[in-house]
């Protein structure tokens with residue numbers, strides 16, 4: 037074919053975002069078809085060659101933020117290549133698009149912004165939300181919403197919080213294969229309590245203080261209705277709200293929604309906790325947990341551990357008493373003299389005999405806990421003294437510093453290992469490197485909701501669930517705990533290798549779908565009769581594969597790609613296609 041020939045068809049073409057059109061892996065025939073012939077350098081390049089260039093470019097960037105920006109650019113210009121690169125390097129790249137780097141990116145969002153990557157809806161837009169949603173050009177299956185009011189452990193960052201929905205949804209695509217063009221990062225601009233941002237000339241949100249709780253509720257009522265009207269079947273994840281409880285209460289039985297910080301975090305920690313309990317050698321009934329931080333994540337985690345204890349045969353009243361919470365005012369007790377937020381009351385102690393504990397160290401002496409959880413946003417709070425105490429009390433202390441990003445982690449992996457003589461059962465919210473200790477290579481667990489939210493979302497989408505029930509959330513935890521392979525179990529890991537996240541997400545998705553069916557909230561009866569094996573195959577088939585994007589490609593184009601690769605009519609994936617491409621000479 038000569039470059040001057042017209043393409044064989046005007047439409048339909050690759051329509052996702054057209055960002056894959058300039059992919060240098062396309063053959064001359066495909067370029068002709070896409071009308072990109074001559075607009076792309078002549079050589080046809082395999083993914084391996086493309087990846088080599090991307091990784092070299094990434095290595096040339098000296099700071100995490102520069103690397104983050106390069107990956108934002110890659111996603112905007114070649115979405116499939118971005119996801120191929122991410123799939124092949126998930127362990128190395130996740131810290132650059134998610135915690136910890138996304139934390140710094142959000143803090144500096146107003147300085148580093150180059151292009152919009154989602155929707156912004158402001159309080160002043162109320163009354164028109166449904167109409168504004170029409171401006172989003174694609175069909176949406178999954179949205180992540182934040183109001184930016186508690187971004188990781190970094191406080192209220194207003195609309196700078198957009199990095200979080202963008203990062204979470206990139207993981208939805210990378211980990212569970214939700215199509216990138218079916219995701220909507222959504223930031224609602226309800227004002228911010230962050231005065232410095234309000235006064236910064238580069239800040240891109242409203243320069244007003246945060247609206248009241250009543251105003252927020254009215255706005256969210258309109259938004260939830262608008263979203264489900266515009267995209268019936270949409271799954272809505274709430275993320276990083278300072279006070280997430282009213283929305284959970286109000287919407288969980290009305291819409292297909294969940295809150296990731298309360299419910300997703302609870303599930304991921306139960307998933308690892310089940311394995312930690314087994315490894316600790318201490319039966320569930322003998323565990324005692326001290327939590328530093330009694331916010332949405334802390335209470336969400338503890339509530340789900342209570343559910344686990346109950347399933348282990350421990351009565352609820354006894355299970356509830358296994359928790360001691362410390363917040364910024366000390367041990368949470370019923371008689372400490374301040375008005376407790378409603379979510380803390382369930383775990384507030386009434387057996388403290390009037391004694392109030394301000395110091396974590398003294399509380400540890402008093403409780404003698406087997407478990408220490410950190411969801412406090414206080415970096416370094418698990419200091420040498422605290423860790424040493426935990427090691428003195430327990431053979432295998434459970435140490436979970438879960439605050440994000442890394443700077444807010446209550447301790448590092450190295451500190452936990454060193455001060456517990458390598459005996460701790462450890463998971464942190466942000467990743468830490470493996471370390472050598474006592475002649476062994478020790479690898480930390482990452483107790484981050486990224487292990488479950490992709491499967492919760494995909495399970496709800498596939499089963500067309502009317503609601504995300506608590507059983508679906510709990511099922512994600514149980515499924516996660518069973519997803520470790522023999523080697524991971526033998527090595528004493530609490531969570532599976534993140535490099536297997538797509539396999540793990542299939543297991544989690546299946547568990548979530550089965551729970552939806554059990555609760556009768558599913559709307560795809562055909563899936564009920566499938567065996568687990570067949571359901572897994574169905575889930576995998578449904579997942580977007582950046583190496584072999586079959587959707588939104590016309591038959592003609594698919595044929596053209598397959599012909600070029602010598603795989604006519606087959607869907608063997610990019611590797612097959614790439615091998616073919618490498619052999620085909622450019623014109």
Ligand SMILES: NC(=O)C1=CN([C@@H]2O[C@H](COP(=O)(O)OP(=O)(O)OC[C@H]3O[C@@H](n4cnc5c(N)ncnc54)[C@H](O)[C@@H]3O)[C@@H](O)[C@H]2O)C=CC1
Pocket residue numbers: 186187188189190278296297301304328329330331332333334362363364365410411412413414438439440441444464465466483484485486
């Ligand atoms: N690993 C994971 O998957 C997740 C981690 N997180 C992290 O958990 C942290 C907390 O999140 P939320 O509970 O939503 O925030 P939050 O603001 O609702 O709660 C923070 C809690 O820490 C307490 N606190 C603050 N200063 C303290 C101090 N000096 N001593 C003792 N307690 C203190 C507060 O009183 C409050 O109870 C954040 O860093 C967040 O990034 C949250 C969700 C998921």
Ligand SMILES: CC(=O)C(=O)O
Pocket residue numbers: 135187188189276296297439440465484485
């Ligand atoms: C991981 C997460 O959701 C958080 O730190 O808020």
Ligand SMILES: [Mg+2]
Pocket residue numbers: 188275276296297
């Ligand atoms: Mg969060």
